Amino acid sequence: MSSPNTSTAMKFTQYAGVAGLIVGSAVAKEIPQDLERSRTLFASGVRHEQIMSKKHSTWDQKRAAGVFTAEYPELGFAPCKDGVVTAIEGDKMNTFKCSNIDLYHFLAHTKLGSKTGEGSSSWGWVAPSGREFVAVAQADGAAFVEITKEGKMVYLGRLPQHHEASPTIWRELRVYKNYLLVGSEAMYHYIQVFDLRKLEDIDPKNPVTFDTKKDITSLFRDLPVGRTHNVVIDEANQYAVSVGAAPRSDKCKAGLIFIDLTDIENPKSPGCASQDGYVHDAQCLTYKGPDTRYQDHTICYGYNEDTLTIYDVSDRSNATIISRTSYEGASYTHQGWVLDRNWQDYLIMDDEYDEYNGAGPAKSGHPITYIWDIKDLKNPKQTGYFRSPHFGIDHNQYIHDGHVYQSNYGTGFHVLDITSIPSDPTGAGVHEVAFIDIYPEDDDKPEGGSLDFVGSWSSYAMLPSGFILINTIERGAFIVKMQKQSIRARGSRLGW
Numbered sequence: 001m002s003s004p005n006t007s008t009a010m011k012f013t014q015y016a017g018v019a020g021l022i023v024g025s026a027v028a029k030e031i032p033q034d035l036e037r038s039r040t041l042f043a044s045g046v047r048h049e050q051i052m053s054k055k056h057s058t059w060d061q062k063r064a065a066g067v068f069t070a071e072y073p074e075l076g077f078a079p080c081k082d083g084v085v086t087a088i089e090g091d092k093m094n095t096f097k098c099s100n101i102d103l104y105h106f107l108a109h110t111k112l113g114s115k116t117g118e119g120s121s122s123w124g125w126v127a128p129s130g131r132e133f134v135a136v137a138q139a140d141g142a143a144f145v146e147i148t149k150e151g152k153m154v155y156l157g158r159l160p161q162h163h164e165a166s167p168t169i170w171r172e173l174r175v176y177k178n179y180l181l182v183g184s185e186a187m188y189h190y191i192q193v194f195d196l197r198k199l200e201d202i203d204p205k206n207p208v209t210f211d212t213k214k215d216i217t218s219l220f221r222d223l224p225v226g227r228t229h230n231v232v233i234d235e236a237n238q239y240a241v242s243v244g245a246a247p248r249s250d251k252c253k254a255g256l257i258f259i260d261l262t263d264i265e266n267p268k269s270p271g272c273a274s275q276d277g278y279v280h281d282a283q284c285l286t287y288k289g290p291d292t293r294y295q296d297h298t299i300c301y302g303y304n305e306d307t308l309t310i311y312d313v314s315d316r317s318n319a320t321i322i323s324r325t326s327y328e329g330a331s332y333t334h335q336g337w338v339l340d341r342n343w344q345d346y347l348i349m350d351d352e353y354d355e356y357n358g359a360g361p362a363k364s365g366h367p368i369t370y371i372w373d374i375k376d377l378k379n380p381k382q383t384g385y386f387r388s389p390h391f392g393i394d395h396n397q398y399i400h401d402g403h404v405y406q407s408n409y410g411t412g413f414h415v416l417d418i419t420s421i422p423s424d425p426t427g428a429g430v431h432e433v434a435f436i437d438i439y440p441e442d443d444d445k446p447e448g449g450s451l452d453f454v455g456s457w458s459s460y461a462m463l464p465s466g467f468i469l470i471n472t473i474e475r476g477a478f479i480v481k482m483q484k485q486s487i488r489a490r491g492s493r494l495g496w
């Protein structure tokens with residue numbers, strides 16, 4: 001094992017002390033699921049509610065203080081120089097720590113058509129003409145933005161939250177072909193399907209607020225109370241998956257609810273996978289890789305609170321579990337991505353509560369990116385991890401061109417080069433190649449950050465131009481670009 005695995009031994013920090021904490025040896029190691037702990041802490045929803053209530057308390061305070069609707073000035077181009085992007089000279093709140101990332105543009109949520117502020121998910125779409133668009137999730141809808149050749153955002157309008165629902169910060173959106181799918185944790189929201197080609201005709205002088213009845217392609221209603229935590233897309237196999245659709249007592253147990261998209265105007269569910277209960281997030285794709293038993297099967301990698309759970313979903317009306325594996329420090333298994341969709345030998349994932357919980361390798365409060373060897377889908381092995389030098393909680397990530405792009409709340413947006421993993425799965429060769437800390441509000445804290453649900457929720461870095469959208473909870477949307485790509489990662493086949 002490499003050095004990151006041995007450096008923090010058994011130190012008990014101020015962040016530990018939550019009941020049920022595993023005091024492990026802080027090496028990356030898969031372990032069988034602890035069935036009793038799983039039942040009482042995870043399947044019961046207790047841990048999920050702890051996290052939701054912590055988030056609510058942070059965000060309720062911010063809402064009361066007017067943080068989400070405050071006036072944040074528009075910011076133009078500012079290079080990363082001597083470790084900082086100085087967007088406004090002498091203004092600490094508009095000076096961002098950075099490495100290898102320049103700022104191109106910033107617009108507040110309120111300038112992107114939102115009345116509530118409160119940003120969450122984001123995704124991108126390239127029109128057949130090559131124009132680049134992004135969707136920016138806000139509590140009261142999805143804002144549509146074109147990114148110009150100069151890296152400027154042009155606001156085009158929005159799809160408000162479904163009219164039977166109320167605003168909520170949890171809005172997750174993904175792109176399927178030329179369509180945007182939007183799910184939400186709001187009751188009676190369901191999943192909106194919107195044809196993005198409508199954006200191509202908009203005159204930006206007259207942004208369009210689309211009608212949630214007349215302007216959508218379809219609404220997928222077959223969710224127990226209309227809530228879904230996330231929407232996962234498997235475009236090649238023409239379906240989507242609702243994950244974390246409350247309540248857990250429903251027949252699908254908030255597991256994987258499949259949505260057939262072959263007739264996009266009429267999305268239908270062929271079935272669900274309830275066997276491992278609540279699924280927080282997942283990646284679903286055709287299996288290509290070393291495990292010959294599953295060649296060309298459809299596989300979902302589920303991030304299921306205390307386990308990595310791998311499903312065979314080739315038959316969406318009869319999905320089965322291949323394996324379910326926990327690991328030292330498991331506190332809230334959150335989300336992950338396979339390194340190479342064409343040769344699925346490794347995946348990376350994060351745990352959203354291990355830093356806060358002071359558990360396992362995250363006991364020092366630095367985000368941990370866990371590495372799994374999945375060459376045997378029945379017996380995944382945790383082989384190592386990358387410990388971020390920054391202090392805070394990790395959140396959403398995906399891999400593209402050998403880079404992993406991470407939105408890690410108050411620490412901001414980070415890019416890691418993960419091309420070393422197949423040759424060194426301990427993670428010792430993983431390194432950060434770029435970052436921008438878009439949340440300077442917590443930089444003066446003793447650890448240089450905070451274990452709180454603030455800052456960046458998501459990003460989208462897969463546009464051909466190299467412009468990257470960062471969506472933030474409090475302020476709005478940033479457009480940034482890496483100054484130079486990591487030479488090893490450039491042209492890598494790894495990722496999306």
Ligand SMILES: *[C@@H]1O[C@H](CO)[C@@H](O)[C@H](O)[C@H]1NC(C)=O
Nearest residue numbers: 312314315317318319320321
């Ligand atoms: C469901 O899948 C299992 C495992 O592959 C198989 O044994 C069973 O016959 C299937 N059931 C149906 C109804 O297709």
